[in-house]
Amino acid sequence: MKIIVDAMGGDNAPLEIVQGALAAARARPGLEIVLVGREAEVRAAAGPGLPSGVSVVNATEVIDMHDDPARAFRNKPDSSITVGLTMLRDGQGDAFVSAGSTGALFSAGTLIVKRIRGIRRAAMAPLVPTAGRGVVLVDCGATADCTVEYLLQFAYLGSFYAARALRVDNPRVALLNIGTEDTKGDALRLETYAALKAAGEAGHLNFTGNIEAKEAVKGGCDVVVADGFTGNVMLKTIEGVGSFLGKELKGMFMKSLKTKIAALLVRDGLNQFKERLNPDTVGGTPFLGLQKPVIKAHGASKAKAIENAVYQAVTAVEADLAGQIEANIGLMKMSR
Amino acid sequence: MKIIVDAMGGDNAPLEIVQGALAAARARPGLEIVLVGREAEVRAAAGPGLPSGVSVVNATEVIDMHDDPARAFRNKPDSSITVGLTMLRDGQGDAFVSAGSTGALFSAGTLIVKRIRGIRRAAMAPLVPTAGRGVVLVDCGATADCTVEYLLQFAYLGSFYAARALRVDNPRVALLNIGTEDTKGDALRLETYAALKAAGEAGHLNFTGNIEAKEAVKGGCDVVVADGFTGNVMLKTIEGVGSFLGKELKGMFMKSLKTKIAALLVRDGLNQFKERLNPDTVGGTPFLGLQKPVIKAHGASKAKAIENAVYQAVTAVEADLAGQIEANIGLMKMSR
Numbered sequence: 104m105k106i107i108v109d110a111m112g113g114d115n116a117p118l119e120i121v122q123g124a125l126a127a128a129r130a131r132p133g134l135e136i137v138l139v140g141r142e143a144e145v146r147a148a149a150g151p152g153l154p155s156g157v158s159v160v161n162a163t164e165v166i167d168m169h170d171d172p173a174r175a176f177r178n179k180p181d182s183s184i185t186v187g188l189t190m191l192r193d194g195q196g197d198a199f200v201s202a203g204s205t206g207a208l209f210s211a212g213t214l215i216v217k218r219i220r221g222i223r224r225a226a227m228a229p230l231v232p233t234a235g236r237g238v239v240l241v242d243c244g245a246t247a248d249c250t251v252e253y254l255l256q257f258a259y260l261g262s263f264y265a266a267r268a269l270r271v272d273n274p275r276v277a278l279l280n281i282g283t284e285d286t287k288g289d290a291l292r293l294e295t296y297a298a299l300k301a302a303g304e305a306g307h308l309n310f311t312g313n314i315e316a317k318e319a320v321k322g323g324c325d326v327v328v329a330d331g332f333t334g335n336v337m338l339k340t341i342e343g344v345g346s347f348l349g350k351e352l353k354g355m356f357m358k359s360l361k362t363k364i365a366a367l368l369v370r371d372g373l374n375q376f377k378e379r380l381n382p383d384t385v386g387g388t389p390f391l392g393l394q395k396p397v398i399k400a401h402g403a404s405k406a407k408a409i410e411n412a413v414y415q416a417v418t419a420v421e422a423d424l425a426g427q428i429e430a431n432i433g434l435m436k437m438s439r
Numbered sequence: 440m441k442i443i444v445d446a447m448g449g450d451n452a453p454l455e456i457v458q459g460a461l462a463a464a465r466a467r468p469g470l471e472i473v474l475v476g477r478e479a480e481v482r483a484a485a486g487p488g489l490p491s492g493v494s495v496v497n498a499t500e501v502i503d504m505h506d507d508p509a510r511a512f513r514n515k516p517d518s519s520i521t522v523g524l525t526m527l528r529d530g531q532g533d534a535f536v537s538a539g540s541t542g543a544l545f546s547a548g549t550l551i552v553k554r555i556r557g558i559r560r561a562a563m564a565p566l567v568p569t570a571g572r573g574v575v576l577v578d579c580g581a582t583a584d585c586t587v588e589y590l591l592q593f594a595y596l597g598s599f600y601a602a603r604a605l606r607v608d609n610p611r612v613a614l615l616n617i618g619t620e621d622t623k624g625d626a627l628r629l630e631t632y633a634a635l636k637a638a639g640e641a642g643h644l645n646f647t648g649n650i651e652a653k654e655a656v657k658g659g660c661d662v663v664v665a666d667g668f669t670g671n672v673m674l675k676t677i678e679g680v681g682s683f684l685g686k687e688l689k690g691m692f693m694k695s696l697k698t699k700i701a702a703l704l705v706r707d708g709l710n711q712f713k714e715r716l717n718p719d720t721v722g723g724t725p726f727l728g729l730q731k732p733v734i735k736a737h738g739a740s741k742a743k744a745i746e747n748a749v750y751q752a753v754t755a756v757e758a759d760l761a762g763q764i765e766a767n768i769g770l771m772k773m774s775r
Contacts (some may be wrong), residue, residue: 179519234687248625248626273613279672281580281672287582289668292583316675316679317675317679320676320679330625332624332628336676340653343652343654344656344680346657347656347657348680348681351570351712355708362705364701364703364704365704368697368701369691369692372690372698376687379687
């Protein structure tokens with residue numbers, strides 16, 4: 104298996120990206136890694152002598168935050184994202200990992216790698232930390248304006264991903280809503296509820312009904328289905344509250360000698376606590392619905408996060424989500 | 440000033456409701472309180488002898504969670520909500536406080552007390568705990584499907600409320616969105632952004648642009664404007680993460696003798712921490728856009744929360760939001 108890694112994407116590129124990719128190559132003999140980026144910089148970041156299985160492909164341009172996400176991959180044809188995704192499309196690799204611009208990666212992924220036939224929109228599906236094993240949030244911001252059909256497809260994409268890549272048995276799929284009764288929500292939710300309920304009753308999905316954000320965070324389902332706007336608000340709220348409470352907690356422990364001693368006494372627990380909310384360990388976000396796996400790592404990723412994102416890419420390749428989606432695409436189409 | 444209190448609403452009615460209302464009456468001589476509910480139960484909860492200024496109005500029915508929110512106030516014409524809101528409409532009191540069913544209170548408020556002329560939808564506007572002094576979230580769930588005009592009106596309602604009731608100087612009003620650039624968001628957000636920007640440029644609102652949920656939680660604005668669906672998801676996510684992290688933290692401190700000692704050492708800080716997230720101290724949620732103040736207290740309210748909600752009602756009466764909204768209604772209408 105060969106994973107293509109965007110060596111130039113993210114706040115800590117190329118050093119942390121390259122180091123993370125090398126760590127994965129060393130840990131998994133037989134795994135091939137292609138680092139795409141400015142060759143001299145990539146080789147400098149790698150240090151002397153590449154481990155076996157690791158190669159470098161030169162790409163002279165870098166897409167950054169100032170580029171228009173929708174056009175960047177065309178305006179910069181020799182960027183690491185354009186070159187890497189083109190290699191993926193052409194079969195010169197099995198999956199692509201990037202910590203670069205989400206918008207550019209999403210546009211380029213959709214237009215170069217392309218969606219699976221019949222899938223209306225690709226979706227981003229992070230595993231959100233919750234009580235329990237976490238919940239797949241689909242979509243978390245790729246598509247702000249959604250139709251019932253998009254949401255129905257997101258439900259299948261998330262369910263297949265949870266089952267095959269995360270190995271959740273018979274994943275519980277729920278619709279993010281503002282109440283649990285079937286009369287709750289806006290027009291989009293009312294209609295989507297009916298479509299998901301029908302899919303559940305037909306045995307195609309384990310649809311468990313509407314779920315409120317509060318219960319989703321407590322781990323009340325395995326896959327939460329949302330339009331990209333609402334999903335993004337939920338995700339960013341979780342991040343914000345985590346950061347806000349983390350700071351409050353830090354302030355509490357730094358107040359006096361007494362509280363600093365307390366911090367020492369619970370040091371292990373505090374570290375575990377931080378670890379649970381750490382994007383480095385949580386890993387990357389897959390784009391679901393494309394013909395081949397594309398994994399977006401957090402922009403602030405350090406080596407450990409990239410290493411984990413590479414493993415996630417390996418899992419995604421092994422899961423063959425695209426094959427399962429193609430086999431079931433008939434269930435995901437709505438007549439109009 | 441006379442505050443009408445629904446003695447029968449909420450999980451802890453009538454005892455905690457009545458005790459909270461009595462505490463407010465005792466603390467603020469001259470403040471009149473009318474307790475509406477089953478007279479015998481209300482008097483029993485009050486104990487022997489009502490403080491001066493406190494009276495009881497009998498209402499034999501109680502609206503509960505099993506009633507259809509939209510019809511409950513009509514199906515139960517002698518309920519504490521119907522009787523209390525009718526008194527408010529008829530000038531037999533200046534504001535209404537209830538910990539009862541949100542949906543029933545909202546429907547009854549809209550249909551009995553009525554919206555201010557020109558206001559398309561009333562909104563619920565809780566003060567959400569954030570870093571800093573908190574942020575007014577408008578709407579948080581009353582109206583799931585919104586138009587641009589609704590959101591424009593919510594912005595004014597929230598701004599007036601923050602300025603006059605919460606005494607925030609020139610409140611920073613922001614639109615909840617999934618990015619800060621003016622090209623971000625769904626169709627509703629793009630159009631609303633333009634309307635709010637125009638209002639800002641005309642000097643009617645201190646519109647500071649789009650805000651992501653993460654920055655709103657960190658206190659990046661004073662008023663955050665959202666459709667009721669998204670606002671509710673944000674609010675419930677905050678609640679969920681608070682509860683989840685609170686439990687994790689408790690588990691951390693309960694693990695061993697060592698960690699229990701640590702908990703003792705930071706006890707004061709931990710209590711403050713809990714206090715910040717405690718709905719009892721945060722108080723009630725005003726319904727904005729009605730002709731007279733209606734305050735929804737949390738369903739789980741104990742006496743302290745009711746006492747605070749009564750004070751909040753007093754502040755709302757003094758702020759005369761309805762007067763300010765009527766004077767500015769011309770700014771809040773969109774031609775089609």
